[in-house]
Amino acid sequence: MFEQLMDSLYEGIYIVDGNRKITFWNKGAERITGFKPEDVIGKYCHDNILNHVDAQGRLLCLNGCPLHMTIKDRLPRESHLFVQHKKGYRIPVTIKTVPLEGAEDPLSVAEIFTENYNVGDNIPVMACPEPELIKDQITGLPNREYLEQLLRHHISLNRTLNLQFGVILTDIDTFEEFNNIYGRRLSDDVMRMLAKTLTETFSHAEVVGRWRQDEFLFIFSGASKEQLKNLAEGIRMLSESSALRGATFKDVDVTISVGATRYHAGETMENLIARAYELLKASKRKGGNFVTVK
The missing domain is CATH 3.30.450.20 (PAS domain)
Structure with missing residues (x-):
């Protein structure tokens, strides 16, 4: 009973x-x-x-x-x-x-x-129409085409309504080496595992999608620089504490490098993403598993 x-x-x-x-x-x-x-x-x-x-x-x-x-x-x-x-x-x-x-x-x-706690609950959700969702085939997340449309949408809202937003760009550390060791199938499994962690924990107040290869892009509306830094650290920490578990191979641990920045009024999407990449590269130069915010 x-x-x-x-x-x-x-x-x-x-x-x-x-x-x-x-x-x-x-x-x-x-x-x-x-x-x-x-x-x-x-x-x-x-x-x-x-x-x-x-x-x-x-x-x-x-x-x-x-x-x-x-x-x-x-x-x-x-x-x-x-x-x-x-x-x-x-x-x-x-x-x-x-x-x-x-x-x-x-x-x-x-x-x-x-299952009722979310990392991003303290960030306000921006209620506004968004482009039609297009998904990445491997991870099931929004793909780059959708993310680019959404970025342009946010830039337009910033110019007309002064609505602030920021982005976080992540890249799996030593992914090329990992791909050579484990092969494409397990590499895709790692991508799906990490995508699941990110969507489970950052799903309410923001968008996360696959940007390119092993890169994920987050778009946060209304986040201050300090909030963006805290969210980036949360993303890094949760990625580090995840692992691809398998019955026929040793658990595969994952770490990521992170670049985070807010949109600057008047700049283009290309300017914003270029700055995020520079910050991401700075985290790589520090050995990976690191967050750089500007």
Whole structure:
């Protein structure tokens, strides 16, 4: 009866004992993360399963685990974090850790998580007509043609209504070398995994699309320079904490270089993108996995 009740809930729920060994995993947890009960029950929550990270990129399963703290002091907690899907991409969630009284193990704790937190929620959405969406075939994201139309649309709005916007351009570090080692199929899988992370975590107040090869372009309306910098750091951190997970090959980690800038009144789309590329190159020169903002 307990399992039927837990499986009927939309939220993800799992239970650990006092040693953080997973003893229960409901259908909601399977739906959100892709992990089946047989994948996780009997393992420990710090066994690189969900790889919880916070907005600063700290790996909480190794240091600062909310479940572990609730086991120790028996106090409930709520946090906005990111978990890792079985396929490697990141998912923003709100989690609650709750001590269970009367369980077989008196130190048992449940974690309840929902997909209702978004990195860009503090940036206002600009309500305005936009070009017809054209998707990239590999990632399913908006393609370059669509992004160019949208950039011209934003520039027009800036000139007529003084509506501000900014862009963030990213590039996967050492992607050519990776492509030579792993081949085209896995390279495309990495692109899709990273695209999924980016759309899951930056989907409400902005647009992200595939610009060229392994480059992604974000367009943010109404973002200040400081907000743009924070968003760029979030994009870099979430990319770094994602990985392409596979049964037949070693997990493939990904880092990106980032250039971020706001639109300057009167300039062309080409001027804006050229400046973003220069900032991106500056991040590459610093060794990659870096953000440069101007």
